[in-house]
Amino acid sequence: MSAPALHRVAVLVLEGAKPLDVGIPAQVFTTRASMPYEVRVCGAAPGLVTGGDGLSYHVAHGLEALAWAEIVFVPGYRFPDREDPPPAVVEALVAAHERGARLAAISTGAFALAATGLLDGRRATTHWHYTRALAAKHPAVRVDENVLFVDEGSVLTSAGAASGIDLCLHLLRGDLGVAASHHAARRLVAAPYRSGGQAQYVPRSVPEPLGERFAATREWALRHLDEPLTLRALARHAEVSPRTFSRRFAEDTGYTPMQWVMRARIDVARELLERSQRGVEQIAGDVGLGTGANLRLHFQRILGTTPSEYRRTFAKGE
DSSP states (O other), X not given: OOOOOOEEEEEEOOTTBOHHHHHHHHHHTOOBTTBOEEEEEEOSSSEEEEBSXXXXXXXXXXXXXXXXXXXXXXXXXXXXXXXXXXXXXXXXXXXXXHHTOEEEEOTTHHHHHHHTTTTTTSEEOOOGGGHHHHHHHOTTSEEOTTOSEEEOSSEEEEOSHHHHHHHHHHHHHHHHOHHHHHHHHHHHTOOSOOOTTSOSOOSSOOOHHHHHHHHHHHHHHHTTTTSOOOHHHHHHHHTSOHHHHHHHHHHHXXXXXXXXXXXXXXXXXXXXXXXXXXXXXXXXXXXXXXXXXXXXXXXXXXXXXXXXXXXXXXXOOO
């Protein structure tokens, strides 16, 4: 049997590129048995690129890598609000997008995507420190400063470096399914999934014990998805009032508690569809949705597809 075709990923290193922003997609998508990707790190031209924070990069590829890639990552770089990338870089990004590549910015890499005009009229985000600068420099972009990442289909943007991991895992989920994304998260010792709608940061002091209790409640809920989970039960576990729990939970995750529980149930259902031969009725019981009809209803609403269609796309068997 022939090996599966590799997905092609280019990481575009601009002058002053931030080390974490470059390293995250390079490491997440590195070629291995569980990850059918090939990564090429490139610059405006092959050779030495001066990076940020005392590091430089010797890249083997120039802009021809963008014509090769299916996904192009643009890491953040220094002083993005002062000048645009070189015209050749902007043109290569536009050409890659027109050819069908997805463009994904990490942190201030959003400025490079905005320079192409591809973000005009679309939602986008960047590091919280630069959101106002992005809105001022590119007023046609609908800048959202209160999210971790934004997926506009063929163009995606994320906030600071750590949210680049969330964006990469989000792309993995779409390409390879939940099991592959969770495997990558475990390898990175990262949270398996944070919603794009989660706030970049909470702009006030939050007592640490309360944050720890909320995290413990989420972990507890994941172990009890097959049981009835109500707002009152979750709040009781966290030892706060339902009102406080609802407000803080939405700030922490980007979802209401019941939205989060439903998505967690659908995620477990996805993994069971990918990795087991259990029927839809069995899986519905496993994840606390009761009936196959209920699972199909919420699966279609959240993912826009059916469990059987999803299984045909991502099933790996036992």
